[in-house]
Amino acid sequence: MTGTGACAVTVVEVVEETADARSLVLAAPDEARDRFGYRPGQFLTLRIPGDGGSGTARCYSLSSAPGVDEHLKVTVKRVAGGAGSNWICDNVRPGDTLEVLPPAGLFTPDRLDGRLLLFAGGSGITPVMSIIKALLARPEGSAVLCYANRDESSVIFAAELRGLVERHPGRLQVIHWLESVQGLPTVGALASLAAPHADADAAFVCGPEPFMNAVAEALRTAGTARDKVVVERFHSLTGDPFAEPEPVPAVSGDAAARVTVTLDGERHSLAWPSETPLLDLLLANGIRAPFSCREGACSACACQVVAGEVKMLRNDVLEEEDLAEGWVLGCQSVPVTDDVEVTYD
Numbered sequence: 001m002t003g004t005g006a007c008a009v010t011v012v013e014v015v016e017e018t019a020d021a022r023s024l025v026l027a028a029p030d031e032a033r034d035r036f037g038y039r040p041g042q043f044l045t046l047r048i049p050g051d052g053g054s055g056t057a058r059c060y061s062l063s064s065a066p067g068v069d070e071h072l073k074v075t076v077k078r079v080a081g082g083a084g085s086n087w088i089c090d091n092v093r094p095g096d097t098l099e100v101l102p103p104a105g106l107f108t109p110d111r112l113d114g115r116l117l118l119f120a121g122g123s124g125i126t127p128v129m130s131i132i133k134a135l136l137a138r139p140e141g142s143a144v145l146c147y148a149n150r151d152e153s154s155v156i157f158a159a160e161l162r163g164l165v166e167r168h169p170g171r172l173q174v175i176h177w178l179e180s181v182q183g184l185p186t187v188g189a190l191a192s193l194a195a196p197h198a199d200a201d202a203a204f205v206c207g208p209e210p211f212m213n214a215v216a217e218a219l220r221t222a223g224t225a226r227d228k229v230v231v232e233r234f235h236s237l238t239g240d241p242f243a244e245p246e247p248v249p250a251v252s253g254d255a256a257a258r259v260t261v262t263l264d265g266e267r268h269s270l271a272w273p274s275e276t277p278l279l280d281l282l283l284a285n286g287i288r289a290p291f292s293c294r295e296g297a298c299s300a301c302a303c304q305v306v307a308g309e310v311k312m313l314r315n316d317v318l319e320e321e322d323l324a325e326g327w328v329l330g331c332q333s334v335p336v337t338d339d340v341e342v343t344y345d
């Protein structure tokens with residue numbers, strides 16, 4: 001494992017889900033198992049090798065569920081011209097090793113014993129599948145899934161979903177929407193699907209951007225409270241999240257703020273130079289805070305400010321409701337006040 005927490009995982013199996021989607025079943029090494037615990041709906045960041053040792057990184061949602069599946073599993077659908085998805089679908093074989101960052105992300109339910117309304121478009125089913133399996137593994141909780149696809153042959157996990165519906169009568173309802181039959185789902189049609197379930201405990205939405213925007217509007221129309229809606233947005237990564245952290249500049253006691261960070265039940269107190277993002281500070285001090293993109297685009301590094309104030313250099317992913325609850329991005333936060341307290345737990 002490197003200073004960034006990246007580690008090599010072994011590809012145990014490659015599953016052909018549809019003509020253009022593959023699942024990679026991945027085993028983390030024993031010594032890194034504790035770093036690869038995860039919550040349903042989270043994602044992994046994979047290093048995609050390039051020519052001459054260069055590489056890029058891509059985030060892929062986990063379709064496996066903790067406590068249900070023995071190994072981690074990500075499901076990847078080819079994107080036209082997509083370097084990462086096509087490389088994976090064309091090249092990855094059982095026995096290969098891949099460099100990955102530990103699971104991260106906020107697309108995960110607070111509780112799994114309530115009623116969930118789930119919207120998935122295409123490969124957006126991946127984190128939703130993880131949530132469904134985790135929910136059904138508990139004695140209580142139910143979910144309604146509205147699942148949009150181009151046509152029948154592009155429905156990922158069709159048989160698995162059928163099996164789950166049969167094995168858990170009354171707990172999972174799946175409503176398929178096929179563009180080949182019904183056309184593109186409109187806001188009005190989506191609102192009609194959402195309306196009977198508008199008072200669900202939470203709504204999760206994952207899919208192509210136009211689909212997610214249409215669902216968000218449909219949920220507003222149906223009357224689902226905004227703070228119950230969780231949307232998964234991935235942006236392309238331009239930086240290298242696998243790069244070792246820069247050394248933190250030396251500062252005199254007066255020139256730095258002080259930050260107390262709670263992470264995995266431990267408290268750390270550190271001098272925090274005013275120009276240094278919190279994530280860089282933690283990594284440079286050997287504290288393995290979660291992250292993926294390191295450029296304000298994924299929310300893997302989200303933490304809550306409980307005292308003091310920080311400012312974010314960039315934020316492409318947290319919404320106003322998140323900010324109002326004190327969420328900030330560790331990779332983009334620098335101190336404003338002399339004393340700051342932050343929690344990742």
Ligand code: FES
Binds near residue numbers: 332
């Ligand atoms: S690591 Fe992606 S937003 Fe900070």
